[in-house]
Amino acid sequence: MTLLPEEIKKDFPLLARTVRGGRPLVYLDSGATSQKPRSVLDAEREFYERHNAAVHRGAHLLAEEATDAFEGARATIAGFIGAVPGEIVFTKNATEAINLVAYSLSNAATAGPQAERFRVGPGDEIVVSEMEHHANLVPWQQLCQRTGATLRWFGITEDGRLDLAELDALVNERTRLVALTHQSNVLGTVPPVEQITARARQVGALVLLDAAQSVPHQPVDVAALDVDFLAFSGHKMLGPSGVGVLWGRRELLEVMPPFITGGSMIEVVRMEGSTFLPPPQRFEAGVPMTAQAVGLAAACDYLSELGMDRVHAHEEALTAYTLEQVGDIPGVRIIGPRSTRARGGTVSFVVDDLHPHDVGQVLDELGVAVRVGHHCAWPICRRFGIPATTRASFYVYNTLADVDALADGIRHAQKFFGTA
């Protein structure tokens, strides 16, 4: 392995604790949320202990230091994904970032001529896929409901890939925006973004990537991706909860109407009406999550030091080992690609005659934390005709021994319920 997960584990205080009768914790639920290294916790604490103040206001030293810390965090995070700071909008999480774009599109209807290119209405189409997290599906369903636009979607092939057979028909001259996962949170699938973006460019559609599961796990460079928007959450990438990012092309952000309005985002306010600041401030109403942004920047630094290429290679090795060790257990079926090609470190599976809840309960008893259920991507379960899955998801601190514990636990569950 290219990383030393046993060493990395020592940076994460929580991973040293025991669970359920003194058992060591095997944490395989980083797809839901990651654990936090000491450097992130220290960065937040140090901000509160030394520099805390409301940013972009006040004439005192602390306000100046807090603003520097906040804008410094923006620059670090921008660098992490190959962007410029002015294109980084802080949001609560990826969900809010996606909603920001969806609401900006419907607000465009009444926002004046410069927002015209964002208007959607009857006859227009929004394209998503059947493998989206609810966060990148429900906001588009709602946008279509508000505006009269039509929602269309890519299906999923039997082996868990995006079905592109109808690409040219699905993405057509009526398509205004393609919103797609950059890595499925259930299947692990990484769709061929280039091919889809090329088609979107031909027809003049915008492209948004839900990168909540990709930015934490693989090198991401927005310039190379050639998309328009990218959304991700801090808490899934070693950072604090309560902070996420919308990256958008500067020229688009410049003309997009705001979503959440209030203080900090205005230029001039009169009783009759208001004008707004340029981006990113236009999209950051209220006193922002400053300590959390500082913590997220520390997480970016931690990941950069490990090297995202090595993080990706490490998870690929864990995934390959899991597809073997878990996939070969009789009665276990992997839901998603069986190879590591174009695939991330999220492995979902079902066990014959055992409900995922019961598998998860046995694993929990053994100290192995996994996610069970539909993972906020219910249509995937419907597609495969299953009620739910058990999901193991990896990160920098996971070891091959963690995978062994998972496989042992599955066999134990089969034995306990007498199904194998």
Add this chain to the structure above:
Amino acid sequence: MQLESMYQEIILDHYRNPHHKGLREPYEAEVHHVNPTCGDEVTLRVHLEGAGDDARVADVSYDSMGCSISQASASVMSDLVIGRSVKEAMVIGDEFLALMQSRGQAEPDEDVLEDAVAFAGVSKYPARVKCALLAWMAWKDATARALGEAS
């Protein structure tokens, strides 16, 4: 090991051989309940005889999909309520709800709850309480609707 305290033999028996499962006629009300956190689903029908205070549970039939706890609970629930007056059955339902909200602290009354006492161990796991309550909530909802239609 704690697993045995949750997955008691009674629960596993009901899970493997559920009682009263399958949708039947006649019925006055049918409901569909889901557990949105995990996707467990139950479709449940209630057939009542009599009206008002004299209403009796003549039949409860259901079709369901879910974990061992939710499936066993539906089976035990149907055993407990079929043949009883709605009033008596509601009392049992309340007793079961109290047990499930007890976080493992309650001493269940076997005379009232019969096989349902086996779920006492489940109440220690907050994430699984909803599984055990899914069918009971569906039954209460369906019964309220059936009574509403009858009056």
